[in-house]
Amino acid sequence: MRGLVLRSSGRGTLTYGWGFMVFKEPPESVEFSVKLMRDLGLCGERPLVITVGDVVSRNFARYGYSDVAIMDGKTRRGIAVEGAVEGISYRCVNPPGVVSRECWDAVSKAIRSAESGTKSAVLVEGEEDLLSLVALKECPLDAGWVVYGHWRGFLCLLPCTGFFKKLADVLLESYFEEKGFD
Secondary structure (H helix, E strand, O other): OEEEEEOHHHOOHHHOOOOEEEOOOOOHHHHHHHHHHHHHOOOOOOOEEEEEOHHHHHHHHHOOOOOEEEEOOOOOOOOOOOOOOOOEEEEEEEOOOEEEHHHHHHHHHHHHHHHOOOOEEEEEEEOOOOHHHHHHHHOOOOOEEEEEEOOOOOEEEEEOOHHHHHHHHHHHHHHEEEEEOO
């Protein structure tokens, strides 16, 4: 397989939270996030919502606010994540520290499906964390948000604006290299 492999120099940088950070527990965290997205008005009245991570995907789906869910079936909290997958499911393999071409394509297809009104999920064998960068790249400009759960227990909300899409470009160019992996 081929893909982008995270260099060791990027590990520390990518542990930081990016965007708007929400330090609340569900359901308050979901309600607050949706209100923030709407009140800021950065990405339209009904932005596409792409969730990355099992718990955040389950929580946003539970309250009807997820268009694309990207999950790997593992949680730090050991919480069951049933109910997060609706519509079309795409499966892919993505080892830790990698953005596989296969998963990049799956995220792109899932977002295109959601744009046409069909909720979707990307079910990852491996690890989904770095796919938030892919979601940000593939999200339509000024039309959606990428929401991921940070490992320290808060939410990160990234509007798909030119600034954050450029940030994804810089991170991918600076800290990843294209190569083959098993």
